[in-house]
Amino acid sequence: MKLEKLVGDRFKERPADCQVDSHALMIRGGYMKNVANGIYSSYMPLRRITRKIEQIIREEMDAIDGQEVQFPVVMPASLWQESGRYDSIGKELLRFTDRNGAPMVLGMTHEEAAVQLVREYGQSYAKYPFMIYQIQTKFRDEARPRAGLIRVREFTMKDAYSFHTSQEDLEQYYDKCHKAYERIYARAGIPEVVSVKSDSGMMGGNVSHEFMLLTPIGEDSIVICNECDYRANMEAAENIVENETEAMQELTKVHTPEMHTIEQVCEFLHVDAKKSMKAVVYQKNSDDKYILIFVRGDLEINETKLTNYLGCDVHPAVITEESGIQAGFIGPVNQNADCIVLFDRSLKGTTNLVCGANEVDYHYTGLNMEREFPDVEYVDLAKVVEGGICPCCGKKSLTISRGIEVGNIFQLGTKYTKTMNMTYVDKDGISKNPIMGCYGIGVGRMAASICEAHHDDYGPIWPMSIAPWQVHICAMNLDKEGVREVADTLYENLQNAGVEVIYDDRSVSAGNKFSDADLLGVPVRVVVSPRNLKESVVEVSTRDKSLMEKVPVENAEQYVKDLVEKMKKECNLVK
Structure with a gap:
């Protein structure tokens, strides 16, 4: 690919509306363009990256006996009414009516479509x-899209x-x-992703895990024990506290x-907040x-x-005089x-x-x-609070970090097969509902997260396994x-x-070429430069600045091929 033919502009200035580095770099580098709030078009470099991520995912799903199918983006509302989610999910689910007056939805997830596809097949x-x-x-009609591809409304997902x-x-x-x-995460260049226990939310089920890339710009709070392997999303983390016992007062x-x-x-009253009770x-x-919750005064409700x-x-209460609740003095x-x-x-x-006395100006x-x-x-x-007690090892060793969710898995149970009447006959002739699991990865979010994990001030540092070019x-x-001859021969x-x-053979300054190379x-x-060719060498370096070598022209092709293969292996791409 000749760089002069690459569609998409690259520029130095950071866009004012980009909150995180990955968003700014992908806009500056000509990876994508905003179409509407939380909706983007992709240029060629991003498409090459996401195709490689998808291929890694396909290989790993196929390796555990997965069969690739395709569900429709648009589904009849009746499928979601069968499961009960049509009414239980809020505005995130985009509902509309087709020209025949039939209620339809845009798929934000496909549990219903999966059951519909196989419920006749799976009868035995x-x-x-x-x-x-x-x-x-x-x-997914997100209320507050943010951070480029990290939280969008339209997205590509493996489910x-x-x-x-x-x-x-x-x-x-x-x-x-x-x-x-x-x-998948190791091969894509982010082996530091951790698995955490999570809340199943609208998906249902009793057991679920999120895969989190720990980063300060993450929107999820992750509870981690430094003494054992306990990890959980803040929404699912068990809160354990110690309370001091004292001689009872009146x-x-x-x-x-x-x-x-x-x-x-x-x-x-000169009292520590831990010795108080507050009402939420x-x-x-x-x-x-009304729901009245009493909690220790130094803690917050999840x-x-x-x-x-x-x-x-639920929603935060609007307390009226008729409620009988004395705001500010509730006990x-x-x-x-x-x-x-x-x-x-x-x-x-x-x-x-110390607690409220349900009377103005009294506790x-x-x-x-x-x-x-x-x-x-x-x-x-x-x-959970920083320094809290770990529910696994019992030590006061909990820390709270930020993270980006780059995947999730759920044990759904029979939530969907029961409501949608999917049954099979077991070996004893008894009709039962099959048990489901669900496993998701957002492809675009994963690309943005990798960029967030691997970049410097000048641009992304893509792992070899998913880089747009090698x-x-x-x-x-x-x-x-000699410059064009050597460069053209090496390229071919x-x-x-x-x-x-x-291949950048444009007639522009070295500064422009290096700036674009950093952004890509x-x-x-x-x-390949006149100064290097005076020594009959070319300069080979890595984007992460871990290597810079002058290699004889006659050895350059083999040296580069060997370096590419070595970097592939480091990402577990070559097995």
């Missing part, structure tokens, strides 16, 4: 297990669906797919004038029923845990408001707490949970003796040897 236990997968365009006749068989396959994902009402917040009350109020989306416990969506003692009352597990065993001191509320049920609803030839001063011979080459991020660069 003898057909199981099996896995089908696709690499397909999807549309796979496995079907089983036992939970044990699903778990065995789930483990195989987990290992396949680890190989429950006493105290005057706290104009003290509406935990911070104000604790400062006024939500309402159900369905009927606006809304995902709350919605999972309740089985419904559990003599609480008579018509609401659901929940106690976070952080309050278990606590003594001598209680000396609250003892076991004395005042001996029969209460505790629920884990709080967010070698970038920069020919300087082509009008000088490398291409004939199966090496992917981008090709792993191996070969510079």
